[in-house]
Amino acid sequence: MAYSEKLLDHYENPRNVGSFDKNDPQIATGMVGAPACGDVMKLQLKINDQGIIEDAKFKTYGCGSAIASSSLVTEWVKGKTLDEAGEITNRTIADELALPPVKIHCSILAEDAIKAAIADYKDKKSK
Amino acid sequence: MMNYFELFDLPSLFELDVNALRLKYLELQRIVHPDKFANASERERLLAVQKTAQINDGYSMLKSPITRAEHLLALADIELAHEYQTLKDPMFLMQQMELREQLEDIPTAKDPEQEIIDFQLQIDTFIAQFEQQFNQLFNDGSQQALDNAADNVRKLKFMLKLAAEARDLEEQILIF
Numbered sequence: 242m243a244y245s246e247k248l249l250d251h252y253e254n255p256r257n258v259g260s261f262d263k264n265d266p267q268i269a270t271g272m273v274g275a276p277a278c279g280d281v282m283k284l285q286l287k288i289n290d291q292g293i294i295e296d297a298k299f300k301t302y303g304c305g306s307a308i309a310s311s312s313l314v315t316e317w318v319k320g321k322t323l324d325e326a327g328e329i330t331n332r333t334i335a336d337e338l339a340l341p342p343v344k345i346h347c348s349i350l351a352e353d354a355i356k357a358a359i360a361d362y363k364d365k366k367s368k
Numbered sequence: 369m370m371n372y373f374e375l376f377d378l379p380s381l382f383e384l385d386v387n388a389l390r391l392k393y394l395e396l397q398r399i400v401h402p403d404k405f406a407n408a409s410e411r412e413r414l415l416a417v418q419k420t421a422q423i424n425d426g427y428s429m430l431k432s433p434i435t436r437a438e439h440l441l442a443l444a445d446i447e448l449a450h451e452y453q454t455l456k457d458p459m460f461l462m463q464q465m466e467l468r469e470q471l472e473d474i475p476t477a478k479d480p481e482q483e484i485i486d487f488q489l490q491i492d493t494f495i496a497q498f499e500q501q502f503n504q505l506f507n508d509g510s511q512q513a514l515d516n517a518a519d520n521v522r523k524l525k526f527m528l529k530l531a532a533e534a535r536d537l538e539e540q541i542l543i544f
Contacts, residue, residue, distance in 0.1 A: 276522035279529025
């Protein structure tokens with residue numbers, strides 16, 4: 242199975258790798274893991290007062306497909322509202338990167354990381 | 369679903385007499401050995417081959433604690449083998465991140481040989497804790513306890529992944 246060029250590009254030159262201070266009230270942190278492969282993903286969103294995602298960073302320990310999925314997602318969420326970001330599905334991620342069927346769980350991980358970050362932000366705001 | 373514990377005449381428990389498993393495995397293998405079926409019919413030979421495969425599958429599944437735990441849960445109708453569900457326990461995942469960062473830093477540490485050994489001991493302790501907890505939860509047997517046992521197995525998989533990566537790194541460190 243040959244990997245797509247987009248996938249290889251995101252894997253070899255991952256965008257937005259790194260961390261924000263998770264205690265910063267503007268920062269939402271989503272942590273998810275895939276028991277099937279042991280991959281761990283941390284996605285952080287920087288959200289402004291208008292509820293727009295200004296910046297995003299990720300740190301992923303896992304296979305190339307998991308790294309590419311999270312890298313892609315950090316690009317996609319920038320400029321989006323939380324609701325818009327919450328609509329990103331694993332399907333669109335998998336299609337964009339042409340993930341092979343055995344790697345679909347990597348795109349699920351990325352989708353769930355966005356959802357976990359949004360939940361973290363709402364949780365922070367309600368406190 | 370095949371109950372491999374029954375195949376090997378063992379109680380369906382996480383705690384297992386590994387020696388009894390091995391002896392029963394050898395005994396079963398002898399019974400279905402192809403040499404015993406040299407003059408048997410085509411059908412009997414085929415059955416013996418199938419039985420051999422089943423015995424081998426069962427042996428490897430019961431021998432390793434993680435697959436043994438998965439088998440016990442599958443027998444209790446909790447199927448983990450092909451699930452896509454993600455784990456969302458933030459505390460546990462934060463710890464996983466930290467452990468992976470720690471592992472990543474070992475090659476450039478002052479004494480990588482000592483650090484990799486310490487790291488592996490640390491992971492082994494976690495693995496032993498998860499296995500012990502699984503045993504207690506499984507023996508409890510309530511639905512709540514079984515669900516928690518399943519979560520335990522999921523977490524154990526992350527620890528086993530770390531242990532495998534630590535082993536790879538240890539090999540690299542010892543070569544250089």
